[in-house]
Amino acid sequence: MIRIAIDGPGGAGKSTIAKLVGDKLGLEYIDTGAMYRAVGLKLNRERIKPDDLLSISNILEETSIDFANGKIILDGDDVSDIIRTQEISKLASIYSQIPEVRSKLVDIQRKIAAGKSVIMDGRDIGTNVLTDAELKIFLTADSMVRARRRYEELRSKGVKANLDDIHEEIKDRDYQDMNRKLNPLVQAEDAVMLDTSDMTIDEVVNTIVAMAARVSCN
Numbered sequence: 689m690i691r692i693a694i695d696g697p698g699g700a701g702k703s704t705i706a707k708l709v710g711d712k713l714g715l716e717y718i719d720t721g722a723m724y725r726a727v728g729l730k731l732n733r734e735r736i737k738p739d740d741l742l743s744i745s746n747i748l749e750e751t752s753i754d755f756a757n758g759k760i761i762l763d764g765d766d767v768s769d770i771i772r773t774q775e776i777s778k779l780a781s782i783y784s785q786i787p788e789v790r791s792k793l794v795d796i797q798r799k800i801a802a803g804k805s806v807i808m809d810g811r812d813i814g815t816n817v818l819t820d821a822e823l824k825i826f827l828t829a830d831s832m833v834r835a836r837r838r839y840e841e842l843r844s845k846g847v848k849a850n851l852d853d854i855h856e857e858i859k860d861r862d863y864q865d866m867n868r869k870l871n872p873l874v875q876a877e878d879a880v881m882l883d884t885s886d887m888t889i890d891e892v893v894n895t896i897v898a899m900a901a902r903v904s905c906n
């Protein structure tokens with residue numbers, strides 16, 4: 689059994705890389721950011737403010753979230769596509785600071801991963817969710833490189849975008865994710881740092897696959 693934890697800032701390519709490594713190694717891929725996005729979507733739809741902790745607890749009790757077959761399912765509906773906006777990125781980063789939200793999602797994440805080989809990506813996987821993961825990677829890239837990748841992605845979809853605005857948003861989200869009180873984004877002591885600023889997707893995938901092979905041999 690191998691569990692691979694991939695953490696790092698937004699836009700570092702975690703989901704793309706984790707999906708490809710998962711396919712190559714036959715591991716189930718779990719995108720924990722998608723879960724925080726789904727909660728952001730629901731609380732925003734219900735017009736619940738981040739400081740209304742009682743309503744958040746109540747709503748969370750009657751909310752079901754699952755990540756299965758690469759899809760994020762919120763209360764029975766596939767919301768995989770509609771959670772990918774800049775607005776939901778911001779909301780996910782804000783609502784993910786709330787202890788009630790984190791404890792519910794971390795419980796779900798540990799249950800999904802229990803007893804099987806997985807590759808899970810997020811912000812606190814190596815430091816909190818799967819502290820005993822066999823391989824931990826801290827995937828990062830220069831903030832301008834991440835902004836440019838996001839900008840190209842939007843442009844390729846025909847969406848109008850401004851590079852400087854995207855760069856500012858990425859830096860704001862980094863700050864929020866790294867400075868929140870509970871389980872902030874930080875490199876685990878036993879994680880390997882991979883800076884992908886000058887690497888291609890193939891290079892990153894092959895590097896992680898080789899590391900996983902070494903772990904499996906030990």
Ligand code: DC
Nearest residue numbers: 698720721724780781784810811812
């Ligand atoms: O990885 P992402 O961009 O889809 O994540 C969206 C937000 O969710 C991110 O800004 C912080 C939060 N998040 C978190 O707090 N813990 C995780 N394990 C994954 C995401």
